[in-house]
Structure formats: structure tokens, C-alpha cells
Amino acid sequence: MQTAQRIIYHYRRRRFILCIVLAILTLIVTLGLRYVTERSDNRHEIVEYSQRAIASLEKVLEPIEIARKSLVTLPGIPCDMTQYQLREQAARLQTVRSIALVKDGTLYCSSIFGQRDIPINQLQPKLPSVYPLMTLSTAGSLLKGSPILLLWEPSSLDGQSGVMQVVNIELLAGLTLQPRPPLITQAVLNVANQYLIGQTIYDNQLPLARGHAEHRYHSSRYPFAVIATGPSPERVALQSLPAQLPLALMLSLLIGYITWLASATRMSFSWEINLGIAAREFEVFCQPLVRARDRHCVGVEILLRWNNPRQGWISPDVFIPLAEQQGLIAPLTRYVLAETVRQRHLFPASEQFHIGINVAASHFHNGVIIDDLRRVWFANRPEQQLMLELTERDALPDMDYRVVRELHQMGVELAIDDFGTGQSSLAYLERLHPNVLKIDKSFTAAIGTDAVNSTVTDIIIALGKRLRINLVAEGVETEQQEGYLRRHGVAILQGYLYAKPMPIADFPRWLAGDLPPPAINNDRHMSALTLR
Template structure:
């Protein structure tokens, strides 16, 4: 059961984050979807507005192209009739006319007419503005004059009504909230519709599109509040899923914290009730085929859950500080196991230390109090630190204090972290343990073998003894022996053993390596067909 103060603890923060994360993610996705949806709608509206302008202007241009044969002809009744027929084909066209190479109108759909084309828009009582669009378009505030000409030669043109353009275009209002503006060139308006932009809030949402046929651009603008409207719609659709996911993650976080708290209480109870065991993983001198020591490994035999794997409880023990009393118990047990045992002078026991144990002198005092004057002396210990061990002033002082008592110092799991030459030079260890992930690929991957060789060479340059972990095949053993690696441990020799079994192994199997090599090299019997 969780404590009431959970929400004021780091664990409570984890639960809170687990609960909020899905909601934040769902809200972010809904906001992104709302923006994309609004942008899509505005794109479609702008494309439609441009397409309408292209269609209406294109109809005029097409009609003029169909009558280009009239250019340069006399202003006969037949010519006037064909020009007048253009005003029926396009509802925008008010009149059409022919002009000569000097820019003079000489024939229109209303009859013979002579005027300068640059002032042709004067019939609408306003001056004209010429803009290049395909061939050319002359426009003013109320009229649109489309001209077809060939490099200032004689041509044909038509006058269209902008007011009709605005009426014939497809209405786009966005439910009365948005505005559409279609302009010719830089600023000549062809159409405006919808809500005035000035009435919208600051920083409205807008999208612009430009025609690929004519010098026409359309801009669609809506208030920024429309994004919030779409966001609320998306949130209504997906918010329930976010709430369910949030509840699930919060429940998983609470369950994990509850398990962690239960594991922490179980570790404390295991210390009181002596539920821990020590198993010894033999270390073999593979050059001389002798068992020269072992690595002492902690095991937790839970009364209900059975044997719990170290990787499940050691991280919790390190984070809660329980690793210190657990290691102290392990060292006392190792001392008692080997008390009175006749041990070779070069025999050693390796004990794993956590990074937190290098922060003060507690481990130094514990080793001195537990092993001084005992059968298993401090000099027969090898203290293993992982690459997570911090090389700082406190850690350096702890190592120096340990060295004065005689234990060797080993760097465990080398190659799995971020250690480099600089780290090893600062570490000043006596042993370098090659991680099993590299050893187990010997014989299968040339690149990995190169890594193993590099580690071996690096250890020799730094005058460190090498211990290969995870040796499981004779091929791996041969490879390591050929490269002069002195020590190894792995299932090829034995798995971690209780003390009595380890002692039996040490006494009755003085040459396990030779035994395995002979078994591998023995000739196979042929099986009769």
C-alpha cells in the first residue's frame, strides 16, 4: 500500500508525469491536427478562388484567341458582329475591339471607334493600368481590359466588368468568419468577399495562392479563434483516449512504485531474516589450468518468490543505500566461509562494489574490521568496480586507502560503457575484466575479435591483468589462451556455486581447462551406416 505522502515524493512526481504525459501528447496532436485542418481548408479555398479567376479570365482570353484572325481587317459589319458575339459568350465582357500597331482602337463590338488603347479604359471614366499577364491585361478599379498583341503590333482586346467578376465568382465565407481577396498584379482588386480583415483579432490565420496562368493571387484570411474551434472538436474526438491512456500509465507507475517499495521493504527484511546467500563463480588460470579464486555473488532466496535475480534487486539496493549493509553482510559471510580453509597463497575472492561505496571511507573501515587478521586476508581480495564508478577526488582517496590494505582493484564489464584510455589511466586498476558480450562472439564475428584484441593490448600497455568473463566454448578458451589472457570464468568451467560445491570443485577439479581441451581434441568414433 502506498504511503499518503506519495504525491510529495519523487515517486509522486513520476506518477504525476505519467498521468500528464498522454494528455499533453494528445492535446499537442489535436492542436497540430487543428492547424493542419484549418490550413488545408484555407488552401482549398484559395485554390478555388484562383481557379475561378483563371476560368473567368481564361474564357475571355480564349474568345480573343478565336478571333485573332480579325486583327488587321477592316471594320466591316461582319467584323463588328463577331466582336459583339464575344460579349454574349462571356457574361463579363462589356465590349471588344481591334487596335492597330500604333495602339489606336479602330473597331469595337459597338461599331467603328478610334481612340488610343492606353486610354481605352476612359470609356469607364477612369485611367488604365497595363500589367503583363500572359499577353497583357489593362485594368482599373471598375474595368478589366484583356489585350492580345504581338510586340506592339496590331491586336485585339476586350473590356470586362469587375463588378460582374465579383458576382460570378464562387462565394467563400467560412461561415461568415473569413475573408477572401483576389488581386491582379500587386494590388488591383478583382474580388473581395466575406468579413473585413480589420474586424478580426490580431495575427489572423491566412493562406495565399498565386495563379500559374495569369498574374492573379488569392488570399484567404480567418480569425485565429477558428484554430481553437477545430482544436476543441479534435479534443472531443480523441480526449477520451488520452484520459484512458493517462489512467493506464498512472496505474502502471503506481504499480511499479508499489513493487519498488515492496522490494525495498523485502530487502530490509531479508537482511534481518538472513535470506541472502553467497554463490562463488570460479576464476580459472587458463594458462596453468588451475582454479585460483572466485567471484562472490549475492543471491536472495525469497520465502514466497524463490530465488530472485540480482538484476532485479541490486539496482534498488544501490538507489536506496541498502547496498552498503548488504555488501557488509556478504563480506562477513565470505570471511566465515573460508575461515579455517587451507588456501593457496595466490588465491583471491572478488567482491563487487557499487559506485556509492566509493564516496566515503565506510568500505575501507568495513574491510579492515572484517578481514584483518583472518584466514582470508584483505590482500586476498579483488574489489570490482564498474564503469559507472566516478573518478573524482573522493573516489581516488578511497582507492588509495584500499590499496594500503592490499586488495586488488578490478574494472568490471569493460567495453559496455564509455570508458576510454583516459578513464583507465585515472582508474589505475590491477585487473581488467572483458565483458562477456565480447567474449561470446569470438569465432563468429571478425570485427568483435578485433575489439577483444584491442582490449587485450590496451590492458597490457597499462600493466593490468586480464580476466575474460562469460567463456562458454572451447573455441573461446583456445582463442584467449593463444593471446596470453591469464584468467577466465564462465559456464565452460562452472556456474556460480554454493560454498560447499565450490570447495568441492576447487579441490577435485584442479585442471578443468585441460579436461575440456582433451574432450574437444579426442577423435570421434565413426557411426556405422
Template sequence: MRFSKVAIKKYRLYRLLLAAGAGLFAFAISMGGRYSQELDTVRTAQHKAALSAVQQIDRLLNSANEISTTHNELVNSSCPQAQPRLLNMSVQLQTVRAILLVKNDVIFCSSLFGHRDYQLDVMFPTFAKPGHNLMLKAALLVKRGSPTLLFWVPTRSDPHSGMIHVFHIAMLSSFILEPQKPYVNYMALNVEGQTLIYGQEMIRQTRDITDKPSVALNSDRYAYSVGVFSDPDWQLALRSLPQHIPLSLLVFMLAGIIVFMVSANRMNLAYHISSAIQRKQFQLYCQPIIQSQSGECDGVEILLRWYDERQGWISPDIFIPLAEQHGLVQSLTRHLLYTLEQNKHLFPQTPDFYISINIAAEHFAQGQLARDLHKLWYQFNPVTKLMLELTERSELQPADYAQLTQLRAMG
């Protein structure tokens, strides 16, 4: 097609805008995918941090529970007899500050201070309640006021006797609750409405903490939970996006280049011919064939003309040769036959009148022309005769001459 300079300039601008739009769409999809991945990364990291803290605390309590079960007969010993073994147990556990022995709800021995005489429900009223075996409490003697975690392990035979393990939780929390930047700002241990926050030496009421945890994970075995506090996950995900911009820009460029190159096919005449056939832009014009002696019209020659809304009238000298070159001349002929059959009532319905159309030699190949004529014309039993004119642009192959006999038989 002979595109005008203005049309070419406009179409190139259209291609650039289309390529830019496709690139931006690919960029947005890429960044959106990265954002979703970062959200998953943030949430997974926060859950892993909470899970790791719970597992470590569970291991501490499991070890204390196991050693208490093994030596539960100590509750029936005197304090002088039991204290050396309690000290040895503290050494084995390493993380325990002290171990207290309880007999009939009376604390009678400490691994650090020996003989004691305290009522359990007075010193630790939480443990007097059935099923409550953990509490956070400020130390009363050693390093007074520092946070401790108390673990009550009653004997199986007597729920009023057993051992209390006193963990120096402030020291342990500096390892167990250590935040993993940038996904975790800080972590907290919650026990029975009491909370110990990483890096703090003071136990706080859980209800007084206004921040909402990003993740709160409960232990499956013991009555405590670990909270993970961080900035909103969407903010963390957004902060990490800049590192993905180079790759997304590459996706943007590749998508834009591909669309720009593919859209170049629309500048090709073959594309426009196919599109024009589908949009029925080709029109049929009749050129009368006049008998010179009588002056009567014996028939018409059908001429195919193309009017494009942007380019106007396009000469057959342009589109016919190129249609033949791109293998579209058969499609043009089929369109002509279909349109002609739809409008055959406009012609004189007499056997003496004929309609002439041009046929390219390529249409003879493998019997295509005979099949198309039967399907698009003769199956409707037209009265008007059809005359075929072979164009001079290509030579009829010897193998196609047999089809001429078939066409003559068809009329």
C-alpha cells in the first residue's frame, strides 16, 4: 500500500505508544509479582522468627520437665539432702537460675539458699490454680527486679508437690527473642497476661501494650505465646521493591521491543488485504460488455475495487500483484464469488447473459478453483452464465489443464 508520509508518521507514533503501553503493562505485572513475592517473604520470615522462638523456649521447658520427672523423689527428702542434687541439676540445665522444692504446697528448699518456708499460694498464687504452670515475675532476691520465668512441674502422684524452675529469662530473651531485621522490629514473650519485650528489663501487663503483633504464635505444649512486632508487611514489601526495578525495566524494554517489531507487520500490504477482506472493504463494480452490432449488453465484467477509510481508493495495479505475491489472490476471488452470489438477483436472469471474472493461474492448483466454484456459485443453480478470464501474470501449469475440462462441464 502506498502510505502517505503523514499516515506513516501517525502509524509509527501509534506503534511507539502501543509498545510503550505494552512495556508499562509488563513492568506493572513484573513489579506486582515482585511485590506479592516480597509480601510472602516478609510473612514467612516473621512466622519463622516466631516459630524459632517458640521451639527454643519449648526445648528449655522440655528439659526442665524431663529432669524434674527423673528426680521427683527429691520432694520427699530433707533440704540438706536435696540441695546438692538441686545445684547439680541447675548446672545440667545451665539456663536455670534456681530450683525450688515444694511439698504439700510449701516451698521448703532452694538450690541457692537452702531451707525455705513459704506458702506456694502466697509466693506464686498462679501455681495454686489447676493447669497453670508458667508465670513471669520480677526476681525477689538475686538481682532483685530482673525478669524471671517460673515453671511449675508437679509430681504425677501429688499435684501439691513438685519443683519450680526459675529461668533468668531476661538473659535468655536476648538470644531467643532477638529480632531479625528488617522483617522484625522486636519480639515479646506473653505468659498469663504478663509480657516481656526483647531488650527490656521490666515485665509489663499485656493489656497495656498498644502495638498489635504482626504474628502471634502459641506454644502447643505450654501456656505462653510469642508475638512478633514489625512495620506493616505492605510497607516492608514496598521498601524492597527498588532492588527489583532493574529487572522489571528489562522486562519493560523486551515487551516494548517485541510489540514494536510485531506491530510492524501491520505496515505490510498483506495484512491490510486480509483485514480488508474480513471487513468487506472490497467492492464489486460492473463493466458492461456491449454487442457492437446490436448495441445490446450481453454481459458484464466484474472488477474488484478497494476503498480504505484512511487511504482512500487503492488501485488494483497495486493490490492485485501484491495479493498474488503473498498468496491472497485466492481469498480475493472467493470473496468476489461470495459477494457476486449474494447479489446475483441484480443481473438479468437469462442464459444469454454472462458474468466475467478474472482468475489467477495459482487458483487452479490442486483443484481449488473447481471446488470454490461449486461451493460458492454452482450449488445455488444460477441462471446467469459465468465466464472465467485467466490473467496474464502467471502461466497455467500443464497439470492444471485437466481442470479446464471439469470447469467446462460445470458450465
């Protein structure tokens, strides 16, 4: 059998585990979502940064390209006739440091120096070129060693003549490619196999800090790319998680608390009782009551036990008090009433035959028991006499005695169960007018062994006789107890000496004498206990 402490601990443990699991899942999901969102934002920021840098550079190169195409017809024209035009274009473009004209591989005119006569490949080894060219280089005059961007447009088929534009890329890159830590620690301009970082040009390979990643984005209009380097978006997102931890913890604790409140019903013993009633897991048993003088069966007490498929056998001593605490004792009583009425044909159809059903005092409030009896019991017109048994441990003084009077008027008998074990009061005996006092089995067991309890038993018997209340002794297990009670005038007896609690379906066989006599004190843990 399960104990109340074990069952309550079991349900609280399940609720606690569920709350902890959901809180942890909430924490993980919250941090995970925050990580995914932060990583996505980081990637978006890198893309946006690179696209904006590319757009800025393209915007600068667009007028330079237009000017270069208008100057491509000038190579071969004397310098004194083109120098003014070159200077005017350089001044208008602003970002262009100089414009030079090349004829047959010789730079012969410059917007800065005017007339010149220098082989172009001495200044820039990659020139002249048959194809248009964009390349990074270093200045050989004026600001020597400073990085520049060379734009070459050939004007002849052999590529020996053309226009060379020198762009002040150091200033342009400094304005366009500003780092944005911690995500972007370095922005690089990539032209062919050359990389501009600050004032330094690296050939063939980009130097990358350890643990950093590169994100390369190409221009769709010009042969260059922008490379953003820095920690990976995943790493930056991961590093930002500690700052999100307090909020995630608060959210997870809130979810855990809400789960604790929400699971109070579904993951509680009250939910288990409701489920048991709906699934008809409760079994209704009966235990006969016999006349002391001839052992003739005059009634039964209806008992309840619960074979819970999820918890195993649960004693009424466990689930009845918990049902009372949760306000579910009335539904259990209705269940017992309905099952008893459904199987009433198995009992003798006589008004002299009593069927006792245990009822809690709380069921009397506001006349609920009256409505239930009219709907369930009297609507089916049973011939047997109904007796409601109230345990003395219930709050009998708080009962509505107008309901008691109405029950008497309806012909329902009242019995006080376990008499002598609770808070005895002669006043409420007078107000209840019970038909029966049931002597608790602890007093019956003391007969012949315990002088004190035997004396109490004698007092209870004398009290019942004096108040003209019928007496029923519970827990009779020996013929010595039977003889003592019979001699002292107790008319009705109940106990293992006559029958163990049995399914109602077995009662006709017992009544006919086909069932073997019960083994005293044998297999008690399997017996159904009284609904209290």
C-alpha cells in the first residue's frame, strides 16, 4: 500500500522535476534563440557594412571611369594641347591624384608635371597592358611609397598607348573602410591578388589574425572586393551570451513558477482521483453485518478500495483524507452511491436489510447530500434501507442539522462510525438523533485483554442503551469477543469472524454459504477499507 507521504512526495517530485526541466529548457531555448538572433544580426551587419563600403567605392570610381573613357582619345596629341584638360579633369574628380597619357609605352604627359619622357614600365612594371587594368601600387613621385590605385585604359590595339589614372586610395580607403569592432576589426581592399591594409599593400596572401575569419564581398561593377575580418559571427554571438543570462534566468524562473501553478491540478492527487472516477478504477466492496444471536445477515457496509494502475493499491486511509482536503469526497460518495444502486439487486430486496454508506460531514453543507440522494438513490426506488455512516472524526458539530432532520423525514437512518475514538460530545448526539452507534474495532479488540478499553466498551454500550440507540460492534474476530458483546446486549456484529470485505458480486454466494469462512488476520492489506 502507498502512504500519503509517499504519494504526495511522488506528485510533488514529478511537479518539481517538470518545473526544473521546463525552466532549464526555457533557459536553453532563450539563450539559443538569442545566440541565433545575435549571430544572424552579426552576419547581416557584416554584409551591410561590406555592401555599403562597395557602394561607396563604386560611387567614387563611376565618374573616374566616365572621365577615363572621354580621355582615351588623347594619347598621341601633344602635351601642351592636352595638359590643361588633364588638370581640369583631375581637379574635378578630386580623388584622382594625377592623370597621365602614354604613347608607345612612354609616359609623355602628366596633369601634375606636364611634359615628360619616361618609359611607363619603369614607373609601373605592370604597364602598359592590352587590357583595361585596375591594380594597387605605391607612388613613385610626390608622396613616395604611399599606396595608390592605378586605372589603365588602353587606346591602341597593341596596348602600348593609353590613359593612366592614379587614385589617392589611402585617403579613400581610410574614409570608407573604417573598422567596426568587435565584429569587424579590419577592413581590407582587395584588387586582384593585392590587399590594402592601412598604408601597406600585401601581395598574394592576406595576413589574418589567429581565430579571425574573413568575409569577402565582390563588386559587381569593378574588379575589386572588400574583405571584413574579425571574430566569427558565432564567436561574437557566444561572447554576448553572458550579458543575456540574467534576463534568460528570470524568464526561466518565471516559466518554472507558472508551470508549478499550472500543474497543481493535472499533476496532483486530485487529478488522479478524478481520473480514477472517470476510468472506473475504484472498486465497491461490502462487508456483512450479522445479528449476534443467530449470525443472520441483516445488512452490509459499503467499502471502497482503489487499484490504481499508475500507483498500485492505494488505501482509503490515504486517498480519502486527501480527497477531503481537495474537496473531492462528495464525487467519491456519488460514485459509491451510483455503484451500489447499480448492483442493489445482489442484496436481499427487503426494507429490513440495511445498506450502510459512509458520508463525510462536508457533504451535508447546503443540503448537497439531499440532492444527491434524490437524484441517485431514491430515483431508482431501492427496497433496502439506506444508512449513512458519519465518522466521529469528522467535524460533526459544524453540520447543518436541518439537513439531518430532513434525512430522518426521508426515512434515511444515521449511524456514527468509530464511536469513542474522536471528540465525543453528548450534545451533538442529542441533536443528530443517530439510529446507530458503531463501536470502534480498537475497543472490540481490547475485550479480554485490556481492562481500560474494556471498561470504555462497557460505557459505550451502557450509553447506547440509555439513549435507546442501536449498537454495532466492528472488528469482531474471535468467538470470545462475540460472546462478550452478545451478553452485553450488542445486537449487530461485524468483522472477520463472519466475512472479509468482498466484491458485491460475491455477496450472494457468501449469503448462500458457498464461500469458505474467512482466514482471520490473513491478507489484510488486500481488503477494502471503509470510505471515510
